[in-house]
């Protein structure tokens with residue numbers, strides 16, 4: 001049975017199980033690892049979609065199912081187009097399945113002889129070409145979250161031909177834009193370049209960073225992400241004492257990058273969400289267990305949400321029954337349900353602001369800056385409601401402490417930040433909600449600054465790796481008195497040690 005036939009059977013089974021809500025067949029994107037199979041395209045059977053827009057495809061239907069599973073109103077402003085955006089983001093993030101290396105390399109090889117006209121390698125016998133610091137983003141196959149990749153590719157030209165430099169990055173991107181694990185990514189880039197350029201050898205070195213679990217995201221930058229290094233090589237780079245490998249690692253060391261030759265088995269998963277032994281989800285998700293004990297952090301996931309993610313995999317042309325993907329739908333749902341729309345926390349924790357100290361500022365008092373209290377650097381991880389991708393960073397809160405110097409316990413603010421952060425959000429709304437909640441207690445005024453990295457801006461779309469977003473909300477005297485605001489902002493600067 002060919003791969004496509006097997007997938008057709010799997011799709012049929014899944015279709016009965018959960019595509020009853022939307023009879024849609026997954027677009028089966030031909031990927032060049034099945035080039036020998038006849039390329040068969042399944043039409044996407046369009047089903048009723050949003051408001052007058054093109055009807056939803058299977059992926060959008062599945063995302064809508066996830067939003068409902070999160071207790072959200074999928075029709076509300078902010079979420080109405082989320083299924084379409086998430087579908088577009090995932091398709092763009094896995095466009096590599098439909099790209100072909102030969103289309104990239106064809107016509108991109110040009111003659112360049114080595115020194116003394118020998119037909120050896122270009123740039124001189126024994127010479128090699130290394131393209132360093134290729135920024136890529138790929139999708140973790142174990143949890144469907146994006147991971148950051150710094151890729152370095154070297155090859156030793158032969159036959160007096162070199163390839164256009166950009167093509168090395170483009171080929172790396174073909175394999176990055178798939179559901180991946182780092183070692184397989186390194187192997188596939190190396191193998192594809194060797195097969196298409198026919199050089200004396202290829203070396204690929206990857207540094208990868210996986211977003212940590214939300215509770216471990218205590219950072220404003222990519223620090224704190226789970227990092228790992230992988231390499232793959234062919235031809236003259238192989239062998240413990242390959243001088244070509246030594247030259248390659250030296251040429252990337254010139255960039256301050258120390259890459260040992262590390263090649264793991266492609267089956268070892270690095271994904272932090274894979275830390276729980278995840279039972280194959282049979283639709284009646286039992287709690288994941290670690291050596292028999294119920295892991296405190298694993299949250300049973302509603303099977304309709306898990307099935308929806310399986311259909312997303314199918315819709316991307318992937319095989320949800322591929323062994324590396326079997327636990328993926330459950331892990332992705334476990335990540336998503338951390339951001340459920342839930343006001344239950346407020347009631348259950350008895351966390352109401354009004355049992356905190358209330359401060360009434362005497363009207364017209366000259367601002368006593370000592371009365372301004374700053375609580376800084378509350379880490380948070382939220383989920384962008386437009387793309388269902390995390391944004392995370394820190395929250396800084398300023399308020400007027402009560403007349404007798406009484407201040408609000410810091411733990412209340414952390415709970416407040418968690419409450420408004422841990423849901424589908426936009427950063428401006430989260431900033432406002434926290435400020436209004438603080439202002440409801442300290443009537444003198446409240447100010448909130450949020451600094452965040454948006455994975456949706458870093459890993460896709462405009463892909464601006466170093467971009468970050470700051471938002472500010474002012475209430476009461478922070479709005480009316482510029483010096484109070486300046487005082488608080490200076491406090492943040494002083495605390496970051498950046499003040500000059």
Ligand SMILES: Nc1nc2c(ncn2[C@@H]2O[C@H](COP(=O)(O)OP(=O)(O)OP(=O)(O)O)[C@@H](O)[C@H]2O)c(=O)[nH]1
Pocket residue numbers: 081085384385386387425426427428454456457460461462
């Ligand atoms: N203001 C604001 N915008 C956000 C936030 N999170 C994501 N976005 C933006 O939401 C917008 C969605 O724009 P759309 O054009 O509907 O979707 P898109 O085609 O995926 O947009 P691109 O990201 O530009 O590719 C994007 O511009 C995102 O940057 C947020 O917290 N606040």
Ligand SMILES: [Zn+2]
Pocket residue numbers: 140141142143144145210271272273
């Ligand atoms: Zn992962």
